[in-house]
Amino acid sequence: MSKNNDTSQSIPIYIADNLPSLPVTNDDNVTHSDIPLLFDIQAIKKLRYEMDILGVLIGTLPSASQQNLFLSIPLRLMVEEAIWLVNSGKCYFKKLNYITNTGANCDDELPKKYMHSIKNLQDIELKKYMKRQFEYKYKLKLEKEAQFCNTKVKSDAMITRTDFEKHYKKMEPSLFIPISNTSSLIAHDEHSYRKYQADKEFSDRMVRYLYKRYKYDYVVYKHLREYKREQRCVEDMEEGKDSDSERFYISPGSKFGGRFIVYPGDPLRYHSHMIIQSPKLITTDNNSSDTTDGIDLLELVCSGRLGTGVKKTCVYPFINVTKVAKDITTDQSSIDNCSFYSIEWSGFG
Amino acid sequence: MSDQLTPTIVKNGLEEYTLDAEDVSKRKNINNKEICIDFVVESVYLNLKYFLNWQNVKIYKICNSNVNILSGLNTALGKEDAAPQREYVFPVHIKSKKVTDAILYQIYTEIAPVNFFHLGILSEDGTVVYYRVHKGLQKPQK
Numbered sequence: 498m499s500k501n502n503d504t505s506q507s508i509p510i511y512i513a514d515n516l517p518s519l520p521v522t523n524d525d526n527v528t529h530s531d532i533p534l535l536f537d538i539q540a541i542k543k544l545r546y547e548m549d550i551l552g553v554l555i556g557t558l559p560s561a562s563q564q565n566l567f568l569s570i571p572l573r574l575m576v577e578e579a580i581w582l583v584n585s586g587k588c589y590f591k592k593l594n595y596i597t598n599t600g601a602n603c604d605d606e607l608p609k610k611y612m613h614s615i616k617n618l619q620d621i622e623l624k625k626y627m628k629r630q631f632e633y634k635y636k637l638k639l640e641k642e643a644q645f646c647n648t649k650v651k652s653d654a655m656i657t658r659t660d661f662e663k664h665y666k667k668m669e670p671s672l673f674i675p676i677s678n679t680s681s682l683i684a685h686d687e688h689s690y691r692k693y694q695a696d697k698e699f700s701d702r703m704v705r706y707l708y709k710r711y712k713y714d715y716v717v718y719k720h721l722r723e724y725k726r727e728q729r730c731v732e733d734m735e736e737g738k739d740s741d742s743e744r745f746y747i748s749p750g751s752k753f754g755g756r757f758i759v760y761p762g763d764p765l766r767y768h769s770h771m772i773i774q775s776p777k778l779i780t781t782d783n784n785s786s787d788t789t790d791g792i793d794l795l796e797l798v799c800s801g802r803l804g805t806g807v808k809k810t811c812v813y814p815f816i817n818v819t820k821v822a823k824d825i826t827t828d829q830s831s832i833d834n835c836s837f838y839s840i841e842w843s844g845f846g
Numbered sequence: 847m848s849d850q851l852t853p854t855i856v857k858n859g860l861e862e863y864t865l866d867a868e869d870v871s872k873r874k875n876i877n878n879k880e881i882c883i884d885f886v887v888e889s890v891y892l893n894l895k896y897f898l899n900w901q902n903v904k905i906y907k908i909c910n911s912n913v914n915i916l917s918g919l920n921t922a923l924g925k926e927d928a929a930p931q932r933e934y935v936f937p938v939h940i941k942s943k944k945v946t947d948a949i950l951y952q953i954y955t956e957i958a959p960v961n962f963f964h965l966g967i968l969s970e971d972g973t974v975v976y977y978r979v980h981k982g983l984q985k986p987q988k
Contacts (some may be wrong), residue, residue: 506875529924565908631888635882721983724983750917759983761985770985770986771983771985773954777946777947779946779948789946789947789948790943790946791942791943791944791945791946791949792945792946792968793938793943794938794940794941794945794965795943797945797965797967798930798940798967798977801977803987808986808988809986810980810985810986812983815947836947836951836981837981837982837983838979838980838981838982839979839980839981839982839983839984840965840977840978840979840980841977841978841980841984841986841987842975842976842977842978843964843976843977843978844978844987845898845976846893846897846898846966846975846976
């Protein structure tokens with residue numbers, strides 16, 4: 498399937514196999530396989546700088562899971578993005594296994610139980626670390642007090658249990674919570690030659706499965722990705738404000754009520770220009786003319802007003818269903834199966 | 847509309863009609879469907895002409911179809927310095943489902959080389975709102 502068969506050269510995207518024992522919600526439409534993850538910082542860098550793929554950092558700490566300001570790896574990709582990367586041979590899907598701290602692979606057993614055991618181990622380690630830190634800081638504090646009162650503290654003085662109970666609560670907020678910079682889950686994952694073939698089979702199966710579920714959104718994504726520079730907004734280039742990038746940067750669009758949002762360059766430097774709506778499907782039979790649901794105009798007015806407020810155009814894609822390949826292996830890049838219309842408020846009326 | 851108005855020009859697949867206040871008052875005895883279509887075109891026409899003060903507003907019908915489009919010289923505020931441009935409006939009712947890829951494509955073919963037109967959306971209380979439709983991906987104007 499992937500044009501680059503050498504998986505050692507491409508980047509692994511970790512994705513859970515469709516595990517029935519691990520439902521995300523009661524909704525059958527959402528599964529664990531809809532969450533492609535990247536754990537390697539170098540791979541994330543490569544994707545951002547070379548392929549204009551952004552993703553969203555979602556990693557937080559089991560010990561401080563409520564904080565969401567400083568998120569870390571893993572990086573979550575959009576499913577369409579992941580399909581595009583795998584299909585173009587830049588990446589491959591790798592099975593995300595649940596691994597204990599001892600490195601044992603427990604994919605087929607009860608993963609939840611092992612996830613809990615990882616958390617318990619991490620909690621114990623964290624407690625030990627915090628205690629050591631407390632002891633160190635408490636000693637410093639005692640030394641300072643002694644210096645102030647001109648007395649001496651024995652260097653080998655032990656901190657008693659009562660001291661600990663009395664002072665730990667007070668000092669806890671000043672203690673530092675360590676953040677590991679590698680994932681213990683992935684660190685134990687072996688990269689042996691033996692797994693190579695299994696990876697490839699899994700990757701091919703997964704990309705076919707995801708394409709079936711997401712093919713229309715994928716077609717829109719692919720057209721946006723491969724939209725030629727000449728076709729792009731002329732004013733961008735005239736103003737000299739256009740980015741160096743050949744392509745658009747695409748992000749999930751739910752925060753503006755669309756399927757995707759499109760940036761003319763890196764989102765750290767540019768505001769987005771367009772909100773892409775969910776595609777409208779056109780079916781063409783040989784017997785009858787085109788049949789399609791038109792744009793809901795109330796919805797159009799609604800998104801048009803929102804677009805005016807946030808200075809973006811609202812884009813409606815139309816997809817010709819009959820020209821969309823049923824399987825990703827036969828998917829050919831063709832311009833004529835998708836068309837875009839950009840809509841914005843005229844400024845009067 | 848077509849049985850009450852006579853086409854004056856047939857050019858590039860567009861039939862042009864003229865409409866004035868007398869014609870509007872005459873149109874009361876047409877069957878329901880005709881009134882429904884006419885009502886939208888007429889309301890948007892009047893809105894363009896008398897509310898937005900567009901000049902030289904004309905009604906066109908795309909040949910061999912039921913699609914009506916309006917065009918006029920946009921004399922919107924802030925554009926006094928520049929000469930007003932001829933712009934096109936596709937009148938449509940807010941409950942209509944006919945804004946499809948096929949119709950949009952048809953209109954673009956007729957109005958080429960102009961690459962945009964306005965959707966004149968008439969709602970149930972008589973308000974008309976205008977939305978600019980561009981072919982392809984277009985960044986916002988302002």
